[in-house]
Amino acid sequence: MTAPTTITLSDADFAVPIEDRYFEDYVPGAVYVYGSVTMTEEDILRFAGEFDPQGIHIDPQAALRGPYQGLIASGWHTCAVMMRMYADHYISKVGGLASPGIDELRWVRPVRPGDSLSLRTTVRQTRVSRSRPDRGLVHTGIGVLDQRGDPVLTMTAVNFLLRRTATEGTTSAGSS
Secondary structure, X not given: OOOOXXXXXXXXXXXXXXXXXXXXXXXXXXXXXXXXXXXXXXXXXXXXXXXXXXXXXXXXXXXXXXXXXXXXXXXXXXXXHHHHHHHHHOOOOOOEXXXXXXXXXXXXXXXXXXOEEEEEEEEEEEEEOOOOOOEEEEEEEEEEXXXXXXXXXXXXXXXXXXXXXXXXXXXXXXXX
């Protein structure tokens, strides 16, 4: 992956741009699809050589004899590509605070050179924080899909986001 993703594949996107997105903009049930990134053999070899130097990821000849009968991307490489698309298109640039973690990460199918990946996000659940009412928690179902629309990675992301109403209330209160 040599460049950030810029294509929106979905017919619908958020009502506000990523630079003005807050907790309230993440509506349970909403689904968005973004992408795509084509995985090259060069990128797979480079990533694996640095971060996951197993034969199925770094040696095309050895990979032919392996369980997948060919070179495959490291699952962590697929996660990194997912994160780039997630940051480029989905998670707020102004309201995103942090993530306490992810749940249920699964590498469902191998990713091979030439596969084009896209990101499908589904807002599963949102709730305002009980201890910090200026923010909320968003649970997002993530699927990384190949060019056939088949999932290659699934997981649930959890993110803290600022609330627009809390931000507006702070601004008003600060000026009175």
